Amino acid sequence: MRLAVIPGDGIGPEVIAEALKVLGEVVPTAEITRYDLGASRWHATGELLPESVLGELREHDAILLGAVGDPSVPSGILERGLLLRLRFELDHHVNLRPARLYPGVKSPIVDPGEIDMIVVREGTEGLYAGNGGLLRKDTPHEIATEVSVNTSFGVERVVRDAFGRASARPRKHLTLVHKTNVLTHAGSLWSRVVEEVSLEHPEVTVAYQHVDATTIHMVTDPTRFDVIVTDNLFGDILTDLAAAVTGGIGLAASGNLDITKRNPSMFEPVHGSAPDIAGQGIADPTAAVLSVALLLDHLGQNESARRIEASVAFDLATRDHASPGGTFAIGDRLAALVSSNVRVS
Amino acid sequence: MRLAVIPGDGIGPEVIAEALKVLGEVVPTAEITRYDLGASRWHATGELLPESVLGELREHDAILLGAVGDPSVPSGILERGLLLRLRFELDHHVNLRPARLYPGVKSPIVDPGEIDMIVVREGTEGLYAGNGGLLRKDTPHEIATEVSVNTSFGVERVVRDAFGRASARPRKHLTLVHKTNVLTHAGSLWSRVVEEVSLEHPEVTVAYQHVDATTIHMVTDPTRFDVIVTDNLFGDILTDLAAAVTGGIGLAASGNLDITKRNPSMFEPVHGSAPDIAGQGIADPTAAVLSVALLLDHLGQNESARRIEASVAFDLATRDHASPGGTFAIGDRLAALVSSNVRVS
Ligand SMILES: CC(C)[C@H](C(=O)O)[C@@H](O)C(=O)O
Ligand SMILES: CC(C)[C@H](C(=O)O)[C@@H](O)C(=O)O
Numbered sequence: 181m182r183l184a185v186i187p188g189d190g191i192g193p194e195v196i197a198e199a200l201k202v203l204g205e206v207v208p209t210a211e212i213t214r215y216d217l218g219a220s221r222w223h224a225t226g227e228l229l230p231e232s233v234l235g236e237l238r239e240h241d242a243i244l245l246g247a248v249g250d251p252s253v254p255s256g257i258l259e260r261g262l263l264l265r266l267r268f269e270l271d272h273h274v275n276l277r278p279a280r281l282y283p284g285v286k287s288p289i290v291d292p293g294e295i296d297m298i299v300v301r302e303g304t305e306g307l308y309a310g311n312g313g314l315l316r317k318d319t320p321h322e323i324a325t326e327v328s329v330n331t332s333f334g335v336e337r338v339v340r341d342a343f344g345r346a347s348a349r350p351r352k353h354l355t356l357v358h359k360t361n362v363l364t365h366a367g368s369l370w371s372r373v374v375e376e377v378s379l380e381h382p383e384v385t386v387a388y389q390h391v392d393a394t395t396i397h398m399v400t401d402p403t404r405f406d407v408i409v410t411d412n413l414f415g416d417i418l419t420d421l422a423a424a425v426t427g428g429i430g431l432a433a434s435g436n437l438d439i440t441k442r443n444p445s446m447f448e449p450v451h452g453s454a455p456d457i458a459g460q461g462i463a464d465p466t467a468a469v470l471s472v473a474l475l476l477d478h479l480g481q482n483e484s485a486r487r488i489e490a491s492v493a494f495d496l497a498t499r500d501h502a503s504p505g506g507t508f509a510i511g512d513r514l515a516a517l518v519s520s521n522v523r524v525s
Numbered sequence: 526m527r528l529a530v531i532p533g534d535g536i537g538p539e540v541i542a543e544a545l546k547v548l549g550e551v552v553p554t555a556e557i558t559r560y561d562l563g564a565s566r567w568h569a570t571g572e573l574l575p576e577s578v579l580g581e582l583r584e585h586d587a588i589l590l591g592a593v594g595d596p597s598v599p600s601g602i603l604e605r606g607l608l609l610r611l612r613f614e615l616d617h618h619v620n621l622r623p624a625r626l627y628p629g630v631k632s633p634i635v636d637p638g639e640i641d642m643i644v645v646r647e648g649t650e651g652l653y654a655g656n657g658g659l660l661r662k663d664t665p666h667e668i669a670t671e672v673s674v675n676t677s678f679g680v681e682r683v684v685r686d687a688f689g690r691a692s693a694r695p696r697k698h699l700t701l702v703h704k705t706n707v708l709t710h711a712g713s714l715w716s717r718v719v720e721e722v723s724l725e726h727p728e729v730t731v732a733y734q735h736v737d738a739t740t741i742h743m744v745t746d747p748t749r750f751d752v753i754v755t756d757n758l759f760g761d762i763l764t765d766l767a768a769a770v771t772g773g774i775g776l777a778a779s780g781n782l783d784i785t786k787r788n789p790s791m792f793e794p795v796h797g798s799a800p801d802i803a804g805q806g807i808a809d810p811t812a813a814v815l816s817v818a819l820l821l822d823h824l825g826q827n828e829s830a831r832r833i834e835a836s837v838a839f840d841l842a843t844r845d846h847a848s849p850g851g852t853f854a855i856g857d858r859l860a861a862l863v864s865s866n867v868r869v870s
Contacts, residue, residue, distance in 0.1 A: 259706040288744045289633050307673070312710045322677035324714040328652070332667035359758070361604040365657045369669040392765035399633045399744055399769050413704070417762060420737035424744050 181210045181479065184240040184444065189218040189258075190453025191463035191507075192246025198465035198511025199244065199472045202491075205518040206476070206484035213240070217262055219250035219453075228261035234269060242475050243270075243446040246468065247453035260310065267303050270443035272436035273334065274341050275303035275415060276474065277450065279422035279432065284497035289425050293403035298349075299422060300342040300407060301415025303436055305334040306366075308412040330366045330411065335373045341439055342409035343381045353406035354378075355387045357394045357414055370411070394418060398425055423450055430463075431496075433470035435478060445478050447471040461506045466492055469514050491517035526555045526824065529585040529789065534563040534603075535798025536808035536852075537591025543810035543856025544589065544817045547836075550863040551821070551829035558585070562607055564595035564798075573606035579614060587820050588615075588791040591813065592798040605655065612648050615788040617781035618679065619686050620648035620760060621819065622795065624767035624777065629842035634770050638748040643694075644767060645687035645752060646760025648781055650679040651711075653757040675711045675756065680718045686784055687754035688726045698751035699723075700732045702739050702759055715756070739763060743770055768795055775808075776841075778815035780823060790823050792816040806851045811837055814859050836862035 185200065187193035203210060215237065221227055237243060243266070248258045266272070281287055281295040311327035339356075346354040356374045360367030371388070378386050389397070391414045397404055398421050410418065423432035432450035449467030457463055470492055476485040491514050504510060530545065532538035548555060560582065566572055582588060588611070593603045611617070626632055626640040656672035684701075691699040701719045705712030716733070723731050734742070736759045742749055743766050755763065768777035777795035794812030802808055815837055821830035836859050849855060 255706045256709040256712070260709065264707070286635075288635050290631075290635055291633070308707055312673070312708070314710050314713065316677075318717075320677055322714060324675040324710040326673040326675075326708045326711045328657070328671040328673070330669040330671075332661075332665055359761075361600045362609070362653055362758075362761075363657070363671045364601040364605065365659050365669040366671045367601070368659065369667060372663075392762050395740065395762055395766035396769040396774065399766070400773075413707075416704075416707075417737050417740055421740035421744070421766070424741040428745075429741065 181207055181242075182240045183210050183212050184215055184237050184243045185212055186215045186217050186243065186245045188246040188248040188453060189220070189250045190247055190455045190458040192218070192248065192453055194458070194461065194463050194507050195449060195465040195468035196244065196246040198507060198514070199468035201511050201515045202469050202488060202518055203472050205515050206487060207481070218248045219253050219258060222253060222258065228258065229265050237266075238270070238443060240444045241479060242444050244471065244475060245446055245448040247449065247451065249453040250455055264308060264310070266446060267436050270436075270446065271438045271440070272303045272443075272446060274338055274435075274437040274439050275301035275412070276435040276437055277301060277415070277419040277422070277432065278474075279419065279426045281426040282431070282493050282496040284499070284501070285427035285431065286501065287425050287427060289399050289402070292425060295402045295426050297402070297405040297422065298345055298407050299415055299419050300338055300345065300409045301419060302334065302338045302410070302412050304412075305329050305331060306412035328363070328366055328411070328413070330369050332369065332373065335370055336377065337439070339370075339373045339377050339409055342407055343377050343384055346384045346407040347381055349406060351406040352384045353387070354384050355389055355405055355408045357389050357391050357408055357410040357418065359391050359414075360388070361390065366411070374409070391418070395421060398422060419450060429467065431466050431470070433467050433474050435471070435474040437478060445475075447475040447478075461508060463507050464504065465507050465511050466496070466514075469511070487518055488514075526552055526587075527585045528555050528557050529560055529582050529588045530557055531560045531562050531588065531590045533591040533593040533798060534565070534595045535592055535800045535803040537563070537593065537798055539803070539806065539808050539852050540794060540810040540813035541589065541591040543852060543859070544813035546856050546860045547814050547833060547863055548817050550860050551832060552826070563593045564598050564603060567598060567603065573603065574610050582611075583615070583788060585789045586824060587789050589816065589820060590791055590793040592794065592796065594798040595800055609653060609655070611791060612781050615781075615791065616783045616785070617648045617788075617791060619683055619780075619782040619784050620646035620757070621780040621782055622646060622760070622764040622767070622777065623819075624764065624771045626771040627776070627838050627841040629844070629846070630772035630776065631846065632770050632772060634744050634747070637770060640747045640771050642747070642750040642767065643690055643752050644760055644764050645683055645690065645754045646764060647679065647683045647755070647757050649757075650674050650676060651757035673708070673711055673756070673758070675714050677714065677718065680715055681722065682784070684718050684722050684754055687752055688722050688729055691729045691752040692726055694751060696751040697729045698732070699729050700734055700750055700753045702734050702736050702753055702755040702763065704736050704759075705733070706735065711756070719754070736763070740766060743767060764795060774812065776811050776815070778812050778819050780816070780819040782823060790820075792820040792823075806853060808852050809849065810852050810856050811841070811859075814856070832863055833859075
């Protein structure tokens with residue numbers, strides 16, 4: 181297994197160190213190459229993602245990313261120039277974001293129930309296409325546009341993936357989230373694609389929900405969701421909310437998948453670089469560790485993935501949430517659990 | 526006071542009847558004209574908003590709307606053809622949505638604190654502009670676009686309004702919500718306008734937050750928000766979530782304001798037509814009643830508005846939330862409280 185690791189900025193390197201510690205327990209032979217990308221490289225050299233680095237990244241089986249972003253870099257530079265560039269260049273069309281409320285974890289909502297959902301967020305289109313512009317900048321007649329681009333090709337492949345995932349889960353339920361009553365063109369395309377693909381999956385029940393109403397259900401009735409499929413921006417918003425109701429982005433893992441496997445997929449915690457707590461050794465590496473489990477799943481090492489997940493579940497069920505330990509301590513605990521071959525439930 | 530009333534579909538007519546009952550207590554001389562618009566008119570005549578009706582609506586001081594929408598009408602028809610058409614034709618650029626957790630009301634979040642915020646949602650631009658289309662429909666090469674249109678003129682007037690509202694509130698705090706790190710063009714315009722207008726309001730503290738992170742804070746730390754200013758779609762999403770954490774859209778009122786007063790403003794509960802409970806007399810008319818308070822505020826009848834709000838607050842603090850009574854009963858209680866001239870706190 182050839183793994184490219186981009187520790188990134190802020191707490192990125194700290195949580196990645198623990199994630200690799202855990203990975204070492206299940207795949208001790210993993211070949212790891214580190215890539216120094218992010219705020220400090222940009223400051224030092226002006227480089228975001230040099231072509232040569234992109235070429236090298238392509239030669240790996242998967243990429244593990246910590247976090248990028250720093251207040252010293254103007255908003256959008258690292259996001260568009262590095263993170264989104266990776267997602268787009270490597271055709272990460274399925275942005276996979278599970279949200280599960282682990283036993284022992286406190287939800288900020290009163291009656292969460294057993295939340296266990298997967299959000300399949302489209303990753304290469306929509307308002308993230310970078311299609312837009314400014315006209316008459318800095319005049320009273322300025323116009324700024326942002327274009328959401330949705331293609332039959334792009335929508336169908338994620339909808340198909342989402343149906344596949346729903347079909348493999350016990351509840352076999354899929355919810356399309358959109359805003360079809362206002363975004364009638366994109367909404368029409370998404371709805372028609374879901375309808376068409378549903379014919380191939382009579383075993384999956386399908387629901388539709390507007391994005392605004394979905395936020396209500398996320399806090400009042402989140403167990404209704406099994407698999408959600410949605411566009412890039414709605415997915416961005418809803419997965420932060422889903423992470424919040426399942427205990428916070430400190431626990432939320434994600435995979436940026438090219439399901440064709442033509443390009444390496446990329447795995448990252450949903451949280452950002454959290455510069456305010458960087459360097460203190462207090463960031464929770466759990467989301468990064470769970471991202472390693474998604475990575476292993478994607479590479480077909482499902483048994484190892486389950487071992488990591490079971491270790492995390494055990495740790496979350498037993499840890500003292502008021503003082504869970506620092507970054508190293510949590511990483512050590514998880515590595516020990518994984519190596520002790522905790523029973524997979 | 527010349528008032529146009531559009532009871533609309535589903536529970537619309539039921540909650541509007543109670544709202545008018547309450548209004549009658551404070552403005553017994555209000556001249557009310559009803560307009561039959563919505564699903565049944567569309568089914569019967571194909572009409573959504575005839576020019577002649579639009580012309581008549583313009584002759585009123587304000588519009589009170591119940592709710593429009595019915596499952597028998599394809600998604601988007603009534604929304605784009607009636608509700609959004611009204612908002613756009615009447616230049617309702619400030620979509621005002623207060624979210625307050627009234628004493629006695631249960632929030633679905635664990636530790637809500639004293640939530641009291643106002644969302645100033647832009648109402649005539651963004652992705653709601655209806656700018657987009659389908660190319661190569663029903664082919665494998667189909668493309669659907671939706672264009673978010675943001676103008677200096679359009680952004681500045683709502684930002685200015687939001688600063689004014691923030692300035693008049695005790696905390697004097699304004700949060701711009703956007704997604705500047707991805708929607709760099711629109712984000713740049715919104716950020717620059719907020720920065721410029723902030724120079725005229727040194728008394729207002731200003732924060733920025735990405736829309737995704739905002740959903741997290743809505744459920745973990747909602748008291749941080751005082752006034753939020755945001756675009757049309759983010760405002761749509763966040764106000765449903767804000768309504769949810771303050772007890773549900775059964776209590777959420779809104780005003781669609783033309784702050785220049787060239788056109789009548791329109792007031793409506795945030796909830797929809799709820800066809801599943803229509804005709805049963807069980808819909809809570811509180812949001813419609815609070816919309817009347819916003820209406821009175823807009824027309825300068827602030828004392829009457831405060832009386833209605835105080836009555837609602839009293840009723841919410843004292844009602845049995847498990848069985849609050851039916852639509853009529855709640856309306857009767859509120860009307861009685863208003864007429865008894867409940868003390869304005
Ligand atoms: C950092 C940002 C560009 C990114 C996104 O919007 O996708 C983040 O919010 C995420 O969800 O991974
Ligand atoms: C019904 C729909 C068009 C509308 C909107 O999206 O603005 C509603 O959700 C609202 O918030 O008033």
